[in-house]
Amino acid sequence: MAEAERSTAQAAWQEGAAKANAAYVRRRITIDPITRLEGHGKVEIFLDDQGQVERAYFQVPELRGFEKFAQGRPAEEMPQITSRICGVCPTAHHMASTKALDALFQVTPPPAARKIRELVYSTFMVEDHALHFYFLGGPDFVVGPQAPAAERNVLGVIARVGVEVGQRVIAMRRRLRELITLAGGKVIHPVLGLPGGVAKRLTPEDQARFREVAADAVEFAKFTLGIFDQVVLKNTDYVNLILSDAFTHRTYYMGLVDDRNHVNFYDGQIRVVTPDGGEWAKFPAADYLQYVAEHVEPWSYVKFCYLKPLGWKGFVDGPESGIYCVAPLARLNVADGMATPLAQEAYAQFYATLGGKPVHHTLANHWARVVELLYAAERLKELADDAEITDPHVRTLPTATPREGIGVVEAPRGTLFHHYQTDERGVIQKANLIVATQNNSARIAMSVEKAAKGVLSGREITEPLLNMVEMAFRAYDPCHGCATHSLPGSMPLLVRLRDQQGNVLGLLRRDLDGSLHRE
């Protein structure tokens, strides 16, 4: 930033601060990106009269009216409806909804159908985790948190890793999506899942295509783990950042595990571990309301999930607080290991390097995601090699009267619950979804506050400092499926200084080059 601009920004800030202090005890900063559509996240930071961060809030918009929209619709439409609500990970909603229908109609899919579902889901997880590592998480680690804002993007990542690696990622993505289309009918909105099974069997020819791609996916995942090792683990600054206190919380963790307590994305029981790593609960999805409750704060329309038996104790961590965390790091923390050999090796190295279980460092999510990528690829290969997967018996027809069904999967960003209640005709009376970002919302809020207190208190607001606050929630990959663009002359980021009545007392804008300007 040019010195003149810095002076202007400082002057604007100081002027606003002086006005605020003269009239009000507290003042508020809003980090508010201008968005295209579908809502956006926003950070509100309240300062005391000494310029110290008093509280910081992270706000996520939620879609409105879903429950009302679902009412009166046949339950069997839900896998298609819910997959259309989210433009980012429709396959996860489709699968959670399909499993809720199994429970609703009290049917168990035949073994081949169950394996086909997990095959498709593993394919989806490989694709999603790979894209996240290279192109979404990459800007923070591959490019670097201190890099100019204009370089912390997809193109900055490619500039670091090379065009050929980028092409390899995109080529793998295309092949994986072709497989999802092959088995799921459509890649964007699969029509695979039915209560009691799947719509289509897998032929030996289909299986051969899966086997070919699965073998390459394992090699691709190994290659990716090598990239992570070279770019991140060999960089002391990055490792120190992962381990830093500003990005650490000692919370509970939640995730699905199989009958050997290994990570599983598609099925199993939900396991919760304490901040010390001990098992606190293990329960089937149907019991989730005994363990999960939602807290409401007056300043946000986001519901904050917490562990019901522990109660809501505020935005604090530790064994007395019911705040928990989901997503890749949480899944590794709740598991005793990985079900596949190469992923198990990576899992062991993860904990050996980071000081044993559980790991409480939020930024370790990026590494955990690569470990899971390897597991997803290996699991894909196992299922593709399974002779039973071509069994033509892929549907158990429902005969029971429906009433209530709960389904759960591990979406890329964490545990996803679908819960439906119907009348005896199977028409939805009530629907409830808890998505990954809701599960994480309390911990995300804590992360934002801790980072804000750590980096902003009493200091001049600069773009790198704002980015450090943003990194606190970026590691969770909070799910707002929208893109962010500005029209000519518009500003991509605003920092507003407000009084408690909402009057703007000072305004800074951060431009694409990271410079701050006075409004």
Added chain:
Amino acid sequence: MFSYPPERLERVATRVLCLGNPLLADDAFGAAVAAALPGCVPPEVEVVRSEVTGFGLLDDLLNTGRLIVVDTVQTETAEPGTVYCVREGDLRTAPGPSPHYVGLFEMLALARTLRLPAPQEVVILAVEAADCITVGGAMHPAVRAAVPLIVGQVASIVGEELGSVPPTPSWRSAA
């Protein structure tokens, strides 16, 4: 070895990509335009409807010479129903707070950087929306009224030669 496969290289001259989720109130605008376009544009113009964001958009951007994007925007500086016509170069990508904030322009940039078959020309036709987050919500009357206006704009643009869209960086008019 890792380049885009030859079998996916069949190109169309013009694709109209109508974005938005028909379940989300004004975000249904793109789907409404897509439904109204057949018969208003020559049959060789490909009309595609898409509800996805992020990397899911990549497939819809490739293998066309000219891409016309129909979408909603919320600048909150204009009345609902206000329409915009801008070229790709008129917009700037803003860094979002989440890695999920990747969209059309990041995907165009990615495609070009990776030497994928990206469009030579991109035109964006958008309408100012009032509400894009209410599931099952109705479109605002002014947004709905903009559907024929945008259809007319698309028809006008596809009647032009490639590269002959007026060079004005942006214009807008109340619907």
